[in-house]
Amino acid sequence: MAAEAKPLPGSVVRGAEEEDLRAEHLMLDPRPREEMNQMVMEAMTKTTPAFWIAISVLGLVVLVCLFGVWIYQALTGMGVAGVRRPVFWGIYIATFVFWIGISHAGTFVSAILRVFKAEFRRPFTRAAELMTTFGLAAGALYPLIHLGRVWVFYWMVPYPNSRWLWPNFRSALVWDFLAITTYLISSTIYLYLPLIPDLAMARDHSTGLRQRIYRILALGWRGTEAEWFRLRTAITIFAFAIIPVMFSVHTIVSWDFAVGVVAMWHSTIFGPYFIIGAILSGVSAVVMILFVLRATMLHMKYFLRPEVFDSLGKLVLIFSMAWTYFFINDYLLTYYGGDAAERQVLLEHATGPGAWVWYLMLICNIVIPWLTLWNRRIRRTPWMMFIITTLINVGMFAERYTIIPMTLGHQRIPFDWGTYVPRWPEISIVLGTFALFMFLYLAMTRLIPMVPVWEVQEGHMAHQLRKVGQTEIPSITELE
Amino acid sequence: MANGTVRLALFREDQLNQAAEAITRLHEMGIEDEDISVISGMALSERILGRPMSWSHVPLIAIAGAVAGFLIAFFLVFGTQYLYPIRVGAMPNTPVPTSLVVLFEITMLGMLVSTLLGVIAEMLTPSYGPAGYDPRISHGHIGVLYTSPTNLDNQVRSRLSELGAVIVERPEVKKLWP
Amino acid sequence: MAQMEPAPKWGMVIDLDLCTGCQACVTACAMENNNHFVGEEEVGYGRALYWLRTLRYWDGEYPQVKPNFQLSLCQQCGNAPCEPVCPVFASAHSEEQQVNLMVYNRCIGTRYCANNCPYLARVFNFYDYDIPEPLNNYLNPNVTVRRRGVMEKCTFCIHRIQAAEQKANQENREVGGDEVITACAQACPTDAITFGRLDDPNSRVSQAARSERGFAWMEDLGTFPRVVYLKGVGYNGS
Numbered sequence: 030m031a032a033e034a035k036p037l038p039g040s041v042v043r044g045a046e047e048e049d050l051r052a053e054h055l056m057l058d059p060r061p062r063e064e065m066n067q068m069v070m071e072a073m074t075k076t077t078p079a080f081w082i083a084i085s086v087l088g089l090v091v092l093v094c095l096f097g098v099w100i101y102q103a104l105t106g107m108g109v110a111g112v113r114r115p116v117f118w119g120i121y122i123a124t125f126v127f128w129i130g131i132s133h134a135g136t137f138v139s140a141i142l143r144v145f146k147a148e149f150r151r152p153f154t155r156a157a158e159l160m161t162t163f164g165l166a167a168g169a170l171y172p173l174i175h176l177g178r179v180w181v182f183y184w185m186v187p188y189p190n191s192r193w194l195w196p197n198f199r200s201a202l203v204w205d206f207l208a209i210t211t212y213l214i215s216s217t218i219y220l221y222l223p224l225i226p227d228l229a230m231a232r233d234h235s236t237g238l239r240q241r242i243y244r245i246l247a248l249g250w251r252g253t254e255a256e257w258f259r260l261r262t263a264i265t266i267f268a269f270a271i272i273p274v275m276f277s278v279h280t281i282v283s284w285d286f287a288v289g290v291v292a293m294w295h296s297t298i299f300g301p302y303f304i305i306g307a308i309l310s311g312v313s314a315v316v317m318i319l320f321v322l323r324a325t326m327l328h329m330k331y332f333l334r335p336e337v338f339d340s341l342g343k344l345v346l347i348f349s350m351a352w353t354y355f356f357i358n359d360y361l362l363t364y365y366g367g368d369a370a371e372r373q374v375l376l377e378h379a380t381g382p383g384a385w386v387w388y389l390m391l392i393c394n395i396v397i398p399w400l401t402l403w404n405r406r407i408r409r410t411p412w413m414m415f416i417i418t419t420l421i422n423v424g425m426f427a428e429r430y431t432i433i434p435m436t437l438g439h440q441r442i443p444f445d446w447g448t449y450v451p452r453w454p455e456i457s458i459v460l461g462t463f464a465l466f467m468f469l470y471l472a473m474t475r476l477i478p479m480v481p482v483w484e485v486q487e488g489h490m491a492h493q494l495r496k497v498g499q500t501e502i503p504s505i506t507e508l509e
Numbered sequence: 510m511a512n513g514t515v516r517l518a519l520f521r522e523d524q525l526n527q528a529a530e531a532i533t534r535l536h537e538m539g540i541e542d543e544d545i546s547v548i549s550g551m552a553l554s555e556r557i558l559g560r561p562m563s564w565s566h567v568p569l570i571a572i573a574g575a576v577a578g579f580l581i582a583f584f585l586v587f588g589t590q591y592l593y594p595i596r597v598g599a600m601p602n603t604p605v606p607t608s609l610v611v612l613f614e615i616t617m618l619g620m621l622v623s624t625l626l627g628v629i630a631e632m633l634t635p636s637y638g639p640a641g642y643d644p645r646i647s648h649g650h651i652g653v654l655y656t657s658p659t660n661l662d663n664q665v666r667s668r669l670s671e672l673g674a675v676i677v678e679r680p681e682v683k684k685l686w687p
Numbered sequence: 688m689a690q691m692e693p694a695p696k697w698g699m700v701i702d703l704d705l706c707t708g709c710q711a712c713v714t715a716c717a718m719e720n721n722n723h724f725v726g727e728e729e730v731g732y733g734r735a736l737y738w739l740r741t742l743r744y745w746d747g748e749y750p751q752v753k754p755n756f757q758l759s760l761c762q763q764c765g766n767a768p769c770e771p772v773c774p775v776f777a778s779a780h781s782e783e784q785q786v787n788l789m790v791y792n793r794c795i796g797t798r799y800c801a802n803n804c805p806y807l808a809r810v811f812n813f814y815d816y817d818i819p820e821p822l823n824n825y826l827n828p829n830v831t832v833r834r835r836g837v838m839e840k841c842t843f844c845i846h847r848i849q850a851a852e853q854k855a856n857q858e859n860r861e862v863g864g865d866e867v868i869t870a871c872a873q874a875c876p877t878d879a880i881t882f883g884r885l886d887d888p889n890s891r892v893s894q895a896a897r898s899e900r901g902f903a904w905m906e907d908l909g910t911f912p913r914v915v916y917l918k919g920v921g922y923n924g925s
Contacts, residue, residue: 062649177796
């Protein structure tokens with residue numbers, strides 16, 4: 030499409046200055062809706078051989094490394110994993126917390142940034158929300174994977190039965206189950222609602238099986254005022270309601286540990302500590318995904334510009350500082366006058382044979398972001414942000430690994446201290462869930478439009494250049 | 510509801526002012542607000558086009574869902590332990606602090622699921638008025654769907670075309686779902 | 688069903704000054720409760736299915752080294768931290784015997800209870816363990832044989848307690864304070880372990896529990912354990 034870019038509304042800026050503004054800000058670079066629709070549809074429907082190879086390999090890895098090994102583990106027993114007395118929870122639970130943490134980013138971007146009317150969120154809310162849904166899908170497998178008798182997992186579900194037995198609602202694991210179910214359902218719905226107008230657009234411009242599926246999912250959307258009103262009402266309800274759900278979910282996951290009498294777990298700071306860590310690793314994962322989308326999908330360079338990486342980089346730096354604050358709150362107080370058992374655990378973390386994990390966590394979560402994310406040029410370079418955020422996620426995984434197996438191995442009875450070593454089935458299943466996430470995400474990028482075009486167009490309409498004194502500055506109007 | 514001719518006037522996305530003007534002209538020619546419907550590919554506030562505000566039952570459905578969720582949670586936490594008590598150490602049978610978690614989660618679940626069901630119900634139940642649509646709307650066009658008395662049809666069409674509208678003769682779609 | 692009389696409070700006293708670390712109690716418990724033998728490699732990795740263990744610490748410098756034994760088993764806590772955390776009520780509190788129940792049929796294997804026990808008293812069946820012929824002849828018919836994926840722990844030989852209670856019921860009397868003896872107490876050559884009703888002030892166990900050498904293990908955690916350890920000055924003044 031060689032359509033002309035639309036003129037910047039209300040502006041007298043011309044020439045090179047206009048070019049700069051257009052290149053920099055998506056919101057100041059409006060294109061006709063038809064062209065944007067075309068770009069998004071093309072990005073969705075065009076596939077390369079590399080895509081098919083990638084998705085086949087990932088699918089194979091999921092089948093073999095995740096489900097195959099899981100079935101082997103269920104048939105043989107948990108002994109094939111590395112768990113032992115006293116470390117009864119190992120890398121499965123660490124990865125579980127990791128995935129639930131990653132899933133917080135989607136809600137952060139699409140709900141919190143929407144509530145605060147941060148305009149730069151517009152092109153990637155759907156990409157982030159997809160991350161939430163699939164991060165939860167991957168994470169929700171783990172409470173099943175680590176069960177000794179996974180075939181009776183449904184006893185955790187509250188349903189009337191002839192044994193007159195209900196689950197124990199005083200147990201943090203039941204809270205976990207309810208919270209994750211709530212969050213998974215809510216975030217799927219929150220992914221679906223803003224998707225309806227884009228599905229209607231896709232319905233109008235596709236054929237065959239795709240068209241039939243979009244027809245059903247679009248619920249007959251036409252775009253009347255009543256439809257828009259009820260959609261916006263529903264989205265507003267969701268945006269405000271899913272924020273407390275998001276906070277409660279990771280708090281409840283942290284309470285799996287904090288309600289125990291385990292030394293170093295029974296800490297009141299776990300709730301906020303885990304939430305901040307979740308948002309840190311989640312926003313980092315959003316940056317990673319946006320880099321991959323930009324590099325591999327058509328036309329994404331129009332929607333995802335360096336300004337997005339710049340803003341997200343600032344967020345990552347802020348959350349890294351917040352994480353450090355909570356980290357110090359937890360560990361400094363253990364060091365200074367803490368319980369003898371807890372101080373032993375801290376000593377073991379920092380100086381024991383597994384101390385390299387602790388230092389990896391500190392370097393990746395504190396040193397690397399604090400040294401690099403100050404620099405605007407680094408923040409605006411997508412591949413650099415990809416490397417930095419990958420390292421941050423490695424650091425966050427190391428944090429979960431420190432908190433779970435390494436603390437459990439060093440409790441109050443010195444005779445019973447033990448080291449946990451992950452075994453091949455655990456590593457295989459962990460890699461399998463990473464592959465599952467990537468597989469589902471890759472499949473979805475070709476099934477639904479990845480950019481909420483109506484929201485981007487809304488943003489275009491809201492931005493204009495306003496003459497103030499001798500210059501023109503971008504101003505944002507409230508359209509609602 | 511007048512029995513008349515149903516037409517859809519399409520304006521391009523940069524003709525927003527003309528669309529607003531068109532609605533004024535329709536009012537001048539005696540076509541009521543309830544016979545006019547604005548269909549667009551992007552949310553346009555009713556105030557921009559001089560239209561009456563819309564309404565929806567979704568907030569009410571959301572609150573009803575929250576109440577239902579709360580009642581279910583209340584039964585699960587307190588009711589089941591009252592009916593079939595099992596003692597676990599260090600805790601009474603129905604402690605309030607631990608119940609807060611379950612109450613909150615299931616209330617929120619009830620609210621959010623019922624919001625979705627409300628949206629689906631409102632979208633799938635039949636609505637009054639002609640169901641007009643054109644695929645160009647999802648490409649950004651603003652559609653003004655109106656029902657005019659048949660004798661005024663040509664007059665209305667010419668007045669709207671002056672503003673640059675493209676008039677679609679038969680905009681009603683039989684079924685957009687499923 | 689709760690009885691009309693107040694429930695008996697079963698408890699144990701372990702005299703650490705008498706314990707020689709011979710592990711006869713460990714063996715007797717394994718025989719009585721059909722504990723699986725997991726093999727040398729698994730025991731080395733920490734997956735042994737011992738319901739009670741001797742924790743052996745070394746005191747002093749060579750050549751004046753002496754071992755220091757403590758018997759570790761499920762304390763049947765009044766405020767058991769393992770109970771509220773089980774999502775399916777597999778770890779519940781018995782109103783009748785006032786001990787902590789482990790319900791094998793209900794356990795789904797989350798292992799939360801094991802993490803939360805400060806005494807690390809709980810063990811987990813990591814595999815289905817083989818009991819080849821003719822070893823299956825030693826199995827105690829009063830105790831379930833557990834399969835993979837369930838937790839287990841010391842039950843204060845609850846099958847013996849129940850047998851005694853049924854007998855007492857038939858004879859229309861209460862269970863005596865010294866009537867039940869656990870397998871470990873039965874096997875101990877020095878009589879270091881005493882078991883019985885703590886709420887009967889005349890039973891041997893109550894009298895032993897009142898000794899001034901008595902202490903409860905990690906009682907500052909608020910678990911109200913039912914096991915009283917006796918440890919005095921020790922034979923070399925430690």
